[in-house]
Amino acid sequence: xxxxxxxxxxxxxxxxxxxxxxxxxxxxxxxxxxxxxxxxxxxxxxxxxxxxxxxxxxxxxxxxxxxxxxxxxxxxxxxxxxxxxxxxxxxxxxxxxxxxxxxxxxxxxxxxxxxxxxxxxxxxxxxxxxxxxxxxxxxxxxxxxxxxxxxxxxxxxxxxxxxxxxxxxxxxxxxxxxxxxxxxxxxxxxxxxxxxxxxxxxxxxxxxxxxxxxxxxxxxxxxxxxxxxxxxxxxxxxxxxxxxxxxxxxxxxxxxxxxxxxxxxxxxxxxxxxxxxxxxxxxxxxxxxxxxxx
Amino acid sequence: xxxxxxxxxxxxxxxxxxxxxxxxxxxxxxxxxxxxxxxxxxxxxxxxxxxxxxxxxxxxxxxxxxxxxxxxxxxxxxxxxxxxxxxxxxxxxxxxxxxxxxxxxxxxxxxxxxxxxxxxxxxxxxxxxxxxxxxxxxxxxxxxxxxxxxxxxxxxxxxxxxxxxxxxxxxxxxxxxxxxxxxxxxxxxxxxxxxxxxxxxxxxxxxxxxxxxxxxxxxxxxxxxxxxxxxxxxxxxxxxxxxxxxxxxxxxxxxxxxxxxxxxxxxxxxxxxxxxxxxxxxxxx
Numbered sequence: 001x002x003x004x005x006x007x008x009x010x011x012x013x014x015x016x017x018x019x020x021x022x023x024x025x026x027x028x029x030x031x032x033x034x035x036x037x038x039x040x041x042x043x044x045x046x047x048x049x050x051x052x053x054x055x056x057x058x059x060x061x062x063x064x065x066x067x068x069x070x071x072x073x074x075x076x077x078x079x080x081x082x083x084x085x086x087x088x089x090x091x092x093x094x095x096x097x098x099x100x101x102x103x104x105x106x107x108x109x110x111x112x113x114x115x116x117x118x119x120x121x122x123x124x125x126x127x128x129x130x131x132x133x134x135x136x137x138x139x140x141x142x143x144x145x146x147x148x149x150x151x152x153x154x155x156x157x158x159x160x161x162x163x164x165x166x167x168x169x170x171x172x173x174x175x176x177x178x179x180x181x182x183x184x185x186x187x188x189x190x191x192x193x194x195x196x197x198x199x200x201x202x203x204x205x206x207x208x209x210x211x212x213x214x215x216x217x218x219x220x221x222x223x224x225x226x227x228x229x230x231x232x233x234x235x236x237x238x239x240x241x242x243x244x245x246x247x248x249x250x251x252x253x254x255x256x257x258x259x260x261x262x263x264x265x266x267x268x269x270x271x272x273x274x275x276x277x278x279x280x281x282x283x284x285x286x287x288x289x290x291x292x293x294x
Numbered sequence: 295x296x297x298x299x300x301x302x303x304x305x306x307x308x309x310x311x312x313x314x315x316x317x318x319x320x321x322x323x324x325x326x327x328x329x330x331x332x333x334x335x336x337x338x339x340x341x342x343x344x345x346x347x348x349x350x351x352x353x354x355x356x357x358x359x360x361x362x363x364x365x366x367x368x369x370x371x372x373x374x375x376x377x378x379x380x381x382x383x384x385x386x387x388x389x390x391x392x393x394x395x396x397x398x399x400x401x402x403x404x405x406x407x408x409x410x411x412x413x414x415x416x417x418x419x420x421x422x423x424x425x426x427x428x429x430x431x432x433x434x435x436x437x438x439x440x441x442x443x444x445x446x447x448x449x450x451x452x453x454x455x456x457x458x459x460x461x462x463x464x465x466x467x468x469x470x471x472x473x474x475x476x477x478x479x480x481x482x483x484x485x486x487x488x489x490x491x492x493x494x495x496x497x498x499x500x501x502x503x504x505x506x507x508x509x510x511x512x513x514x515x516x517x518x519x520x521x522x523x524x525x526x527x528x529x530x531x532x533x534x535x536x537x538x539x540x541x542x543x544x545x546x547x548x549x550x551x552x553x554x555x556x557x558x559x560x561x562x563x564x565x566x567x568x569x570x571x572x573x574x575x576x577x578x579x
Contacts, residue, residue: 074479074480074481075449075450075451075479076449177336206335206336206506207335207506207508207546207549207550208335208545208546208549208562208563210549211549211550211551211560211561211562211563212562214551214560215559215560215562218559233479233480235553236550236551236552236553237551239551239552239553239556240551240556240557240560262553263553263554263556264554265553265554274481275480275481276553278480278481278483278484279480279553280509280513280553281509281510281512281513281514282484282487282488282491282510282513282514283513284488284491286484287484287485287487287488288488290481290484290485
């Protein structure tokens with residue numbers, strides 16, 4: 001069963017209980033799993049004074065546990081900034097971010113936070129240390145978080161991402177782009193997090209390699225019941241991976257769509273319409289009608 | 295259709311101490327005043343084919359061809375000095391990464407004006423006007439401000455549009471565009487394609503559009519060459535790319551996720567060692 005179907009049964013889908021029943025078990029609301037990620041009124045600004053630029057302007061959304069949620073938009077829309085604020089890579093933001101029901105701090109997050117949530121970056125060439133072996137890249141986070149059976153965990157995670165033990169003592173330059181992205185995924189998964197933030201994980205890869213990585217991400221999600229928050233500019237990738245999609249433009253979410261709505265090519269916002277038109281190939285007449293949205 | 299460029303049996307080799315890497319292995323095609331797409335994955339030789347046409351392969355790389363002709367001019371017979379007069383003026387090339395192609399210490403507008411003045415006899419003022427027009431044409435909002443900016447002051451997407459303006463301003467006969475729009479947002483990408491489209495239709499420019507994006511090439515180009523391991527394995531009308539027959543092309547198409555056709559798993563391309571051994575196709579018209 002695809003993961004997206006299980007998420008349809010998440011908190012929002014449960015039938016409301018009868019009032020009497022609710023009173024009988026007072027903390028019943030707490031028994032429902034909280035969303036994996038809940039963001040409300042997130043604002044991020046860069047620079048000061050006249051240079052001040054608001055990259056994210058009041059963004060709210062929530063991702064159910066086990067769901068794949070997509071954030072799409074063009075460069076400068078603020079989608080990656082949202083991801084970086086959640087990951088703790090930006091500490092100057094306002095609003096509220098909750099991970100598994102707990103509000104996160106702006107600065108200096110607890111170690112345990114990073115055992116729950118990890119991130120995979122766009123560029124597999126830039127995100128791996130060029131002079132560290134795969135073994136070192138995988139064992140360092142394990143040692144830092146005081147995991148036991150480090151050897152076994154490394155062997156298993158390499159197996160899980162489809163590489164096997166032969167890759168353990170290689171350097172990044174001895175790997176292809178797809179293999180590097182598998183290592184980046186292994187590094188995120190080795191701490192056994194339940195949430196992965198994926199920032200354009202396949203946009204630097206050839207299409208045949210992209211297919212392999214997307215298949216891997218889907219398999220891992222089914223095996224480990226992972227929650228994904230995927231940032232991409234590629235509408236076909238987000239339609240393949242996600243059950244719910246938020247479209248961002250100029251720091252705001254302009255529309256939230258179900259994947260079915262996206263597949264029917266039936267957005268409601270004109271910006272999403274234009275994005276869809278631009279994503280489905282070149283058409284001189286459509287291009288002539290493009291507008292600027294900001 | 296009149297032939298603008300003929301390429302016959304083009305090879306590009308890189309000689310290392312122990313082995314020779316053959317990046318392009320006997321490619322033949324012709325180009326008219328049309329939009330010709332070259333698609334393939336990294337390492338297929340598509341970019342090297344583009345560079346070889348401009349004779350831009352540097353040692354230890356070397357190129358050879360039986361024929362390389364632009365509108366009756368034998369490019370292989372030209373001296374390096376004569377070749378420089380061809381580059382930019384008659385054949386322009388847009389490279390992938392604007393960061394390495396713009397001069398970091400010259401204002402971007404001046405670089406465009408200089409490109410124009412190198413090939414057209416006009417004064418500074420006229421070149422400036424033309425450069426501003428071109429910046430406007432590539433959808434830059436505030437051309438006057440951007441004209442005076444240095445490359446580090448503009449974003450990657452804007453840098454790419456500046457490069458495109460610079461390459462188009464001399465109105466070349468042939469434009470080689472190597473992944474010209476893959477760093478751009480989809481909407482800007484389409485607007486840039488519209489500019490190239492217009493030059494092909496109105497000025498009779500020939501365009502070689504090198505890309506890994508099969509859907510984009512299918513919708514934008516007239517004809518497509520599919521390259522694998524340094525050879526052309528298939529050629530077809532762009533709008534019929536989805537009916538392609540070669541297993542490599544079919545595999546690439548199947549591995550693409552599609553918005554309106556959901557699949558639980560994407561097809562993974564199984565490469566056949568025999569594809570590498572098969573001879574290439576002559577894509578001359």
